[in-house]
Amino acid sequence: MDYDERIEIALLNSIYIIGVVAFFLLAVYKSPISLNPIYIAFGFGFTVTIFYYLIKKFFPKGDIYIFLILSFLTEIGLIMIYRINSELALKQVEWIAIGMILFMASIFFFRFYEGIRKHYQVLLVLIILLFLVTLLFGTEKFGSKNWIVVGNFSFQPSELIKILFVMMVSEILTRDKTKKGILKVVGITLISLFFLVLQKDLGSAFLFYMTALIMIFVATSNLLYTMFGFLGLIFSGYMGFILFDHVKVRVAAWLNPWLDVPGRSYQIVQSLFAIGYGGFFGTGLGLGHPEYIPAVYTDFIFSAICEEFGFLGAVAIVIVYFIICYRGLRVSLKCREEVYSYIALGLISMFGLQVFTIIGGVIKLIPLTGVTLPFVSYGGTSMVMSFITFGIIKYISELGVEDLWEKENEIYKLS
Amino acid sequence: MYEILAQILRFVLVAFIYVFLYNIVKIMILELRGNIGNSEITNAKLEMQNIIYNLYTYTTLGRAEDNDIRIENQYVSSKHAAIYKRGRKFFLEDLKSTNGTFLNGKRIKKPVVLRNGDVIKVGEVELKFLLDKR
Numbered sequence: 001m002d003y004d005e006r007i008e009i010a011l012l013n014s015i016y017i018i019g020v021v022a023f024f025l026l027a028v029y030k031s032p033i034s035l036n037p038i039y040i041a042f043g044f045g046f047t048v049t050i051f052y053y054l055i056k057k058f059f060p061k062g063d064i065y066i067f068l069i070l071s072f073l074t075e076i077g078l079i080m081i082y083r084i085n086s087e088l089a090l091k092q093v094e095w096i097a098i099g100m101i102l103f104m105a106s107i108f109f110f111r112f113y114e115g116i117r118k119h120y121q122v123l124l125v126l127i128i129l130l131f132l133v134t135l136l137f138g139t140e141k142f143g144s145k146n147w148i149v150v151g152n153f154s155f156q157p158s159e160l161i162k163i164l165f166v167m168m169v170s171e172i173l174t175r176d177k178t179k180k181g182i183l184k185v186v187g188i189t190l191i192s193l194f195f196l197v198l199q200k201d202l203g204s205a206f207l208f209y210m211t212a213l214i215m216i217f218v219a220t221s222n223l224l225y226t227m228f229g230f231l232g233l234i235f236s237g238y239m240g241f242i243l244f245d246h247v248k249v250r251v252a253a254w255l256n257p258w259l260d261v262p263g264r265s266y267q268i269v270q271s272l273f274a275i276g277y278g279g280f281f282g283t284g285l286g287l288g289h290p291e292y293i294p295a296v297y298t299d300f301i302f303s304a305i306c307e308e309f310g311f312l313g314a315v316a317i318v319i320v321y322f323i324i325c326y327r328g329l330r331v332s333l334k335c336r337e338e339v340y341s342y343i344a345l346g347l348i349s350m351f352g353l354q355v356f357t358i359i360g361g362v363i364k365l366i367p368l369t370g371v372t373l374p375f376v377s378y379g380g381t382s383m384v385m386s387f388i389t390f391g392i393i394k395y396i397s398e399l400g401v402e403d404l405w406e407k408e409n410e411i412y413k414l415s
Numbered sequence: 416m417y418e419i420l421a422q423i424l425r426f427v428l429v430a431f432i433y434v435f436l437y438n439i440v441k442i443m444i445l446e447l448r449g450n451i452g453n454s455e456i457t458n459a460k461l462e463m464q465n466i467i468y469n470l471y472t473y474t475t476l477g478r479a480e481d482n483d484i485r486i487e488n489q490y491v492s493s494k495h496a497a498i499y500k501r502g503r504k505f506f507l508e509d510l511k512s513t514n515g516t517f518l519n520g521k522r523i524k525k526p527v528v529l530r531n532g533d534v535i536k537v538g539e540v541e542l543k544f545l546l547d548k549r
Contacts, residue, residue: 004442004445007438007441007442010434010438011435011438011439014431014432014434014435014438015435017431018428018431018432018435021424021427021428021431022428025420025421025424028417028420029417060501060504061501061506061526065439065442069439072435076432281425281426281429282425282429283425284418284421284422284424284425285421285424285425285428286417286421287418287421287422308425309425309428309429309432310425310429312429312432312433313428313429313432316429316432316433316435316436319436320435320436320439323439323440323443326443330446
């Protein structure tokens with residue numbers, strides 16, 4: 001067995017052990033012992049193994065570790081969600097399975113992207129169409145009008161638009177890096193921001209803006225554009241503060257959460273209490289009180305992790321996110337084709353910024369905005385689209401150059 | 416009872432989260448050093464003009480000095496092609512060479528799987544792929 005294969009087995013083993021230990025605890029947590037967690041633990045381990053070997057068999061090139069790291073994160077999320085609300089966890093299991101299937105599907109189908117690159121304007125039409133659909137048929141949930149509900153199935157189009165947006169910006173920047181191209185990117189960003197602000201989804205607006213800014217900087221390495229970009233960010237942030245009441249509430253809760261604890265800053269204060277209560281090693285699984293935190297299984301799941309896995313566990317999660325971003329940037333750097341390199345960069349910046357926004361929000365580093373913690377939070381759209389994002393990154397990693405190393409070759413003559 | 420169990424097992428959980436982390440970091444370090452298995456000798460060999468070369472997990476073919484297998488021929492590009500192992504299979508990939516890489520007479524566009532006895536043509540030079548099944 002190769003050395004890297006041994007590490008992969010070690011990674012799989014720690015995923016199994018964490019799953020078995022945590023779900024064993026959850027099984028004996030409530031007095032009639034429930035066998036469901038045990039089934040979930042074995043089912044999850046089995047699914048990860050199957051997909052790991054399928055990916056190794058069908059897509060052996062590129063970055064295989066990405067999948068294992070993502071499985072680890074989904075597992076931590078699943079443990080937390082089961083602990084908070086066991087019914088939601090069963091749904092989450094379905095979403096994880098669908099996500100993993102779509103992960104493989106997107107590795108396979110992204111090769112056809114090359115074919116539609118000539119007609120890349122379609123992407124813009126799709127983006128605007130999706131925004132219009134959200135605007136016309138959207139339903140308001142959790143303060144943002146960005147959900148489409150059909151029957152008992154709800155979907156967040158902005159998650160899909162993120163990917164399309166990155167593709168569109170990459171296409172433009174590959175073709176044209178002059179002022180005209182930059183203006184086009186700015187135009188598309190402003191259109192997206194306009195719709196996102198109409199939906200009151202300011203967290204996503206921030207992600208789109210910053211991603212466009214990062215991609216322009218990487219494509220042109222022009223500090224002037226970047227400076228203008230940051231000035232624009234400060235200006236639009238200030239405009240948002242003046243125009244929207246809920247931004248004022250969030251900023252006030254961020255600056256001093258102790259002024260209005262039972263009211264406006266209830267969420268953030270509960271989150272801070274939970275994080276503080278956790279300490280270094282956490283309270284132990286099932287011994288904290290995540291039920292006091294509102295929206296704990298979506299936006300505030302990180303506080304619950306802090307509480308029950310402690311500071312050490314939470315730091316490990318943050319490091320895992322860092323490593324994912326590192327791997328994504330590595331894929332982007334190694335890719336020889338410019339447009340795919342930009343797509344990988346854009347997707348990973350969007351992902352990294354989203355993680356920063358929500359973790360920063362719940363620990364009161366920056367004002368709170370409602371975005372999900374990818375792969376950990378409960379939520380179908382977020383889970384599925386994050387897996388598709390990384391399927392695309394996996395495909396791009398297959399295009400990348402392998403490292404070339406100097407080494408001595410043993411030569412012996414045929415006798 | 417549950418409390419004691421949970422308080423003991425929380426250390427186990429955190430410990431294994433860090434075991435996971437340790438292994439990922441190990442991969443990162445190996446990748447940065449550049450020896451993640453790329454220089455291990457495999458069970459496959461390449462025959463060129465009656466000389467047998469060992470294949471590594473990743474082997475480059477070309478005219479330049481720093482290739483694993485150097486082929487001196489005017490129709491060979493400096494970094495012409497690569498053969499690498501993924502799982503148990505060996506793949507041949509053309510590294511955007513000028514004159515192309517041929518497998519059993521057909522020019523390859525994408526990485527292809529190699530079988531024992533396959534003939535690879537690089538420039539004007541023919542190489543034979545030998546897989547030792549043990």
